[in-house]
Amino acid sequence: MASILIAGATGAVGREVLRLALADEKRVGHVVAPTRRALPPHPRLENPLVEYESIAGSEPWWHVDAVICALGTTIKKVGSQAAFRKVDHEYPLLVARHALLNGARSYALNSSVGADAGSKSFYLRTKGEVERDLDELGYCSYTIVRPSVIWGERQEVRLGESVAIFALTALKPVVPRRYRVVPAARIAKALLDRALAGVPGRKVIESEEL
Numbered sequence: 001m002a003s004i005l006i007a008g009a010t011g012a013v014g015r016e017v018l019r020l021a022l023a024d025e026k027r028v029g030h031v032v033a034p035t036r037r038a039l040p041p042h043p044r045l046e047n048p049l050v051e052y053e054s055i056a057g058s059e060p061w062w063h064v065d066a067v068i069c070a071l072g073t074t075i076k077k078v079g080s081q082a083a084f085r086k087v088d089h090e091y092p093l094l095v096a097r098h099a100l101l102n103g104a105r106s107y108a109l110n111s112s113v114g115a116d117a118g119s120k121s122f123y124l125r126t127k128g129e130v131e132r133d134l135d136e137l138g139y140c141s142y143t144i145v146r147p148s149v150i151w152g153e154r155q156e157v158r159l160g161e162s163v164a165i166f167a168l169t170a171l172k173p174v175v176p177r178r179y180r181v182v183p184a185a186r187i188a189k190a191l192l193d194r195a196l197a198g199v200p201g202r203k204v205i206e207s208e209e210l
């Protein structure tokens with residue numbers, strides 16, 4: 001049975017990954033979920049409370065088989081492009097490097113539809129750059145999931161996202177499959193299945209495949 005590390009386990013997608021992983025007694029033996037806020041305890045869950053800025057890399061819980069990264073923020077929330085880039089680019093790479101050095105073979109990233117290192121959009125460029133830079137680390141198995149707008153449980157109100165979800169749902173029959181709203185649980189399943197399967201090579205899963 002595999003041990004997996006989930007980064008961003010308190011988020012809309014990460015929470016679903018955590019729920020599925022803890023319910024999966026056949027494939028998942030141990031779950032490590034480093035978070036800033038404590039998670040409800042579970043016998044197979046290790047929940048180190050961390051600030052990414054002060055992670056050393058020598059923590060024993062980095063010894064896992066697979067990693068799922070669902071970290072992310074918004075510029076509105078953190079106040080600047082630099083602070084956004086830290087969470088959406090620097091931290092996913094930090095997690096990837098530490099886990100790889102400790103023996104992880106598989107990494108699955110929650111990215112975004114339209115991610116492109118050459119994009120004029122800062123958001124899409126950052127997503128493309130993190131995809132590209134993770135690829136260079138040399139994981140045996142590397143999966144990128146690129147969802148459109150995510151429907152999931154949130155503690156905060158995101159007006160723009162709520163409007164997009166409403167409009168895309170109302171217009172669903174005429175919206176191309178790639179841009180339709182995707183439930184967080186479906187993204188989580190794709191991330192978990194790929195991370196656990198550990199199929200060698202790089203695989204991109206676009207939103208319409210979810």
Ligand SMILES: NC(=O)c1ccc[n+]([C@@H]2O[C@H](COP(=O)([O-])OP(=O)(O)OC[C@H]3O[C@@H](n4cnc5c(N)ncnc54)[C@H](OP(=O)(O)O)[C@@H]3O)[C@@H](O)[C@H]2O)c1
Pocket residue numbers: 007008009010011012013014035036037052070071072073087088110111112113147148149150151154161
């Ligand atoms: N929302 C969408 O419609 C959409 C669409 C396409 C792609 N995406 C991408 O999908 C990914 C996951 O999205 P989501 O909606 O599940 O995100 P979310 O609900 O906002 O969750 C983000 C996760 O990242 C963690 N995080 C944020 N800043 C952190 C920091 N400074 N230090 C440590 N942890 C931090 C959060 O922890 P805390 O709980 O401690 O804040 C949370 O666990 C993101 O990369 C996002 O860009 C989102």
